[in-house]
Amino acid sequence: MAVIPKILVFAGSVRNGAYSGRTADVAQKELAVQGAEVTRISLADYALPILDEDLEKEQGVPENAVKLGRLISAHDGLLIATPEYNGSIPPLLKNTIDWVSRVRRDGGRSVRPLAGKVAGLCSSSNGHFAGIRCINHLRAVLVRCQMEVVTPECSVPDGGNAFDEGGNFRDERLYKSMEHLCRTLIETSRMLSTRVEA
DSSP states (O other): OOOEEEEEEEEEEESOOOOHHHHHHHHHHHHHTOOOEEEEOOGGGGGOOOOOOHHHHHSSOHOOOOOOOOHHHHHSSEEEEEEEEBBBHHHHHHHHHHHHHTTTETTTTTSSSSTTTTEEEEEEOOSTTTTEEEEEEHHHHHHHTTTEEEEEEEEEEGGGGGGGGTOBBHHHHHHHHHHHHHHHHHHHHHHHHHOOOO
């Protein structure tokens, strides 16, 4: 029997009505339709200070970074939906990734939550470019964290008009893009699973 992959889904913005959040909603539904076990979180529930090595030296890695690292370790893959800020990664998302990359211990156990983990990426913006500059930067950062980032991606342009009343994509091509991304993420996560049960 094939293993049911566990996929963690979150957006890089916590703004009410954010296009990245709505894109994550579409991804969450599509992953579930395709048979994944999906966990949806908000980064608002894992508030973190700006990364500061002096703070880390004095107080250690913040507990919310350890909790998030533990959650990532307990999943086979991640789907991240990011907005684009000034052509790049929003500070909330970058700071979260940076802190989780510093997690080395969880209790008495040695851990590296991001290394070897599979990720799928979505981006969104209100403009024509759909956050593609940001998604390229995010891909590079995650690869530096030794994550396995799948090639298909879903970039959503004109975010204010991209979703219907039910929260689905209006454009069939966007739906096909999301379908392909989710299928690849599920298959790759199943194949490369490094899941550690919490």
